[in-house]
Amino acid sequence: MPTERFMRLPEAKKRAIWKAAFDEFSRTKMDKVSINRIIQEAEISRGSFYTYFEDKWDLLDYLLGTMQMSIQNSAAVKRVIKHADIWEWLDGLFEGILEFFRVPENLEFIRNFCSSVGTADVILKDGHFSPKYFNGKEREFDEEFDKAYQRSARDGGLISLTCREMDTFKEFCKFSLGKAVTDAIKGTEEGEIKRDFAVRMNFLRRSVERKKGDTT
Structure with a gap:
């Protein structure tokens, strides 16, 4: 850095x-x-x-970090992130990803980066960018995710999750965002990316939203 x-x-x-x-x-x-x-x-x-x-790899790490930050800032413009519930927060990040990749130069940069180092080295199996290239950003995501979930839970609309369940739920959310990134890199049509993300979010929503009459 x-x-x-x-x-x-x-x-x-x-x-x-x-x-x-x-x-x-x-x-x-x-x-x-x-x-x-x-x-x-x-x-x-x-x-x-x-x-x-x-060296140039230190410079590359800086570039990637600022580009990830631009996605987060774009999402913050669209949503009042500090007050958003978990679904608004995830939607905001997703919109930030789409906005980022609508800029041809950004897409060109990331495609060149992935082709040079190998996509498998950049994108983990769970679908999100490797901490190797976003040093410290993983922790920031986790902290903001937890805050957004807690805001939603206080409203009584989400079920209580154990630590292991929360980790699993979080990884599915990361995968959904990471899938949008990899699809954008591959050139998937934006409408299809949106439909795919909506399906994943609806599935996740049903898995944690409290059912009517459920007090647990």
């Missing part, structure tokens, strides 16, 4: 470095990415680059 020195740079300079790196990683296979081209486009010295990042 970027150093404190990078974080103290003016926003315009940080954006210039991000854009130069994004362009290079989008048009070039990961093992052929050139730091020289990045620093030339960003108009910084090679020495400065290494005071900001350890």
Whole structure:
């Protein structure tokens, strides 16, 4: 991740470095990415680059983290996330994913990334991005997920779950979001992605919503 020195740079300079790196990683296979081209486009010295990042893989981790954050920010614009119930929260993230992949450059970047390192190395079997490439983001997701579920549970509309049941429910939700990502990467039509997500959410909703007359 970027150093404190990078974080103290003016926003315009940080954006210039991000854009130069994004362009290079989008048009070039990961093992052929050139730091020289990045620093030339960003108009910084090679020495400065290494005071900001350890290497190009550290820079890649930063790019991926900011792109995931853009999805979360997009969702936050659509929903008042801190007040949303679990279904609004998941819908907001899903809409953020769709909005992110509607930008051709974003789709090109992620496709190039997956083809370079191998999709299996990026997407885990449960359908979401590997923590290897989103260091610390998994924990943030879990924390926000738990808060959203607790808000819903306080309204009395959801059944009580054991820790193991909650973990299983959460993994199904992650899979549903991850499936939307992988489908977008594959070029699946947006309407089909939406229909698939709705089916999964309806199934999950029925599995945890309290039945009428149920007090447990």
